[in-house]
Amino acid sequence: MKNNKKAKNDIILVAVILLIAAIGLLLVNITRQDGAFASVKIDGEETARYSLSDNNTVEILTGDNGEYSNTLVIENGRAYISEANCPDKICAGHKPVCYKGETIVCLPHKVVIEIVSDSSDSGLDAVG
Amino acid sequence: MKKILSVFITAVLVLCLSACTATDKKTKYNAYYFDYFDTATTITGYTETKEEFDAVCEEIKAQLNKYHRLFDIYTRYDGVNNLVTVNDVKGGKHQTVKVDKKIIDMLIFAKDIYEKTDGRVNIAMGSVLRIWHNYRTWGLDDPEKAELPPMNRLREAAKHTDINDVIIDEENSTVYLADAEMSLDVGAIAKGYAVERVAEFLENKGVTSFILNVGGNIRTIGLNGENEPFKAGIENPDTSNEEVPFIEFLRLSDMSLVTSGNYQRFYTVNGINYHHLIDPDTLMPGTNYLSVSVVTKDSGLADALSTALFLMSEEEGRALLEKIEGAEAMWVYPDGRQVYSQGFENYTFEYQG
Numbered sequence: 399m400k401n402n403k404k405a406k407n408d409i410i411l412v413a414v415i416l417l418i419a420a421i422g423l424l425l426v427n428i429t430r431q432d433g434a435f436a437s438v439k440i441d442g443e444e445t446a447r448y449s450l451s452d453n454n455t456v457e458i459l460t461g462d463n464g465e466y467s468n469t470l471v472i473e474n475g476r477a478y479i480s481e482a483n484c485p486d487k488i489c490a491g492h493k494p495v496c497y498k499g500e501t502i503v504c505l506p507h508k509v510v511i512e513i514v515s516d517s518s519d520s521g522l523d524a525v526g
Numbered sequence: 527m528k529k530i531l532s533v534f535i536t537a538v539l540v541l542c543l544s545a546c547t548a549t550d551k552k553t554k555y556n557a558y559y560f561d562y563f564d565t566a567t568t569i570t571g572y573t574e575t576k577e578e579f580d581a582v583c584e585e586i587k588a589q590l591n592k593y594h595r596l597f598d599i600y601t602r603y604d605g606v607n608n609l610v611t612v613n614d615v616k617g618g619k620h621q622t623v624k625v626d627k628k629i630i631d632m633l634i635f636a637k638d639i640y641e642k643t644d645g646r647v648n649i650a651m652g653s654v655l656r657i658w659h660n661y662r663t664w665g666l667d668d669p670e671k672a673e674l675p676p677m678n679r680l681r682e683a684a685k686h687t688d689i690n691d692v693i694i695d696e697e698n699s700t701v702y703l704a705d706a707e708m709s710l711d712v713g714a715i716a717k718g719y720a721v722e723r724v725a726e727f728l729e730n731k732g733v734t735s736f737i738l739n740v741g742g743n744i745r746t747i748g749l750n751g752e753n754e755p756f757k758a759g760i761e762n763p764d765t766s767n768e769e770v771p772f773i774e775f776l777r778l779s780d781m782s783l784v785t786s787g788n789y790q791r792f793y794t795v796n797g798i799n800y801h802h803l804i805d806p807d808t809l810m811p812g813t814n815y816l817s818v819s820v821v822t823k824d825s826g827l828a829d830a831l832s833t834a835l836f837l838m839s840e841e842e843g844r845a846l847l848e849k850i851e852g853a854e855a856m857w858v859y860p861d862g863r864q865v866y867s868q869g870f871e872n873y874t875f876e877y878q879g
Contacts, residue, residue, distance in 0.1 A: 439558055441558075441560070442557055442558040442559060442560075476768070485666075485667065486666050492765070493765060493766055493767070493768050494768055495768075495771065496768070497771050497772075499759055499771075499772070500771045503566045505560060505564075505565070505566055508558075508560045510558050510566065521757075522757050522758060522759045522772075522775075522877070523554075523570050523737055523746075523750055523756040523757050523758060524568070524570060524737050524739045524744045524746070524756060524757075524758040524759075524783075525739075525742075525758065525759040525760075525761060525772065526739060526741075526742030526743065526744045526758070526759075526760070526761065526783060526784070526785055
């Protein structure tokens with residue numbers, strides 16, 4: 399009788415642990431959306447990541463006193479530079495990006511916007 | 527109690543196994559640099575640790591910096607005889623310049639490329655390319671006043687582009703420009719050549735699973751973190767097309783991919799874009815294609831071939847590729863049509879971004 403009760407408790411414990419594990423895994427997989435992000439790198443260091451699913455406008459300030467600026471706009475799942483005070487304005491002329499691996503580079507300000515994903519797929523290794 | 531504990535431990539182990547199946551998988555890291563060859567450099571590497579990746583990056587930076595300074599045609603550096611020195615010291619008075627062996631080797635490579643490409647890639651075209659460079663720079667600075675270089679100036683400059691006037695003395699490691707009006711512009715090959723040398727340096731050190739990408743000049747070393755060839759995307763030369771950023775995807779291992787395109791460096795005059803790939807015959811930007819991509823092992827060769835093919839008819843280009851083993855190409859015509867050399871599609875694959 400005593401042994402039976404013990405065995406029953408064990409089974410319950412195992413069931414509970416497995417249930418918690420299953421819920422945990424489920425949660426992790428549900429909350430990890432396969433979404434894309436705009437990763438902002440300044441002089442090679444990632445400084446921020448913005449989800450493409452939230453509209454957003456970000457002023458990226460660089461230079462010793464923040465005198466260089468690039469305005470990153472995230473709109474309807476796409477990212478682009480709306481304004482910049484760099485000499486060539488190539489970044490501001492770049493089309494909006496949204497696919498993994500796409501980049502917008504501002505060479506004078508050493509700013510890179512790269513579309514990245516947090517899913518397990520590593521994406522493209524190089525573009526050119 | 528023991529039982530409970532053992533069940534608990536088993537559960538934890540099972541959880542760990544399901545969550546950490548990727549423990550032996552290497553992590554992908556990227557680093558970005560802006561100081562070399564007037565373009566953006568991306569280093570991609572798959573390593574066990576960030577420290578390992580950073581250590582390789584430091585080596586790459588030191589190497590790229592060395593080549594960048596030697597091959598620079600715009601800026602002098604203290605204590606370095608570079609191509610600015612060579613361009614400035616000419617004068618027809620037997621003024622030779624002592625340079626690093628790396629410069630000599632690159633110039634010899636450039637002369638060989640000149641022969642192979644029937645003169646389409648000519649590093650002695652500096653006088654012509656300098657004029658285009660200046661007009662492009664002014665045009666980008668002040669787009670309202672952008673102008674084309676006067677043809678008579680280009681023609682005058684083109685009289686001083688004979689590569690046989692680049693006199694190389696390998697033994698004494700000196701260069702001498704026999705025509706006082708000429709100058710060297712290695713823009714079509716130096717970047718790719720330098721990338722190849724750095725890649726060789728890394729390979730000799732046993733580095734693997736890395737990609738050097740200097741302004742789209744891509745050189746892969748080994749396989750990616752899953753022991754598969756790296757995945758590379760070729761940009762759509764129609765840069766306004768938001769739906770199709772890439773027109774082809776390639777799997778590359780120990781190979782280089784270089785694309786020459788009319789969208790890479792250009793300026794606009796009266797609504798028309800004028801890019802940087804100048805045809806030595808017309809002295810104007812080549813208009814046959816939107817872009818030409820080349821896959822071959824040697825990054826210097828890929829760089830030179832992509833420029834050469836861009837400035838040739840497809841027929842001439844195919845004949846050139848016949849002579850070079852292991853080089854494949856894709857031409858993109860102004861109507862968007864993509865044409866491939868025989869083996870190019872061995873590298874392509876379908877990719878869902």
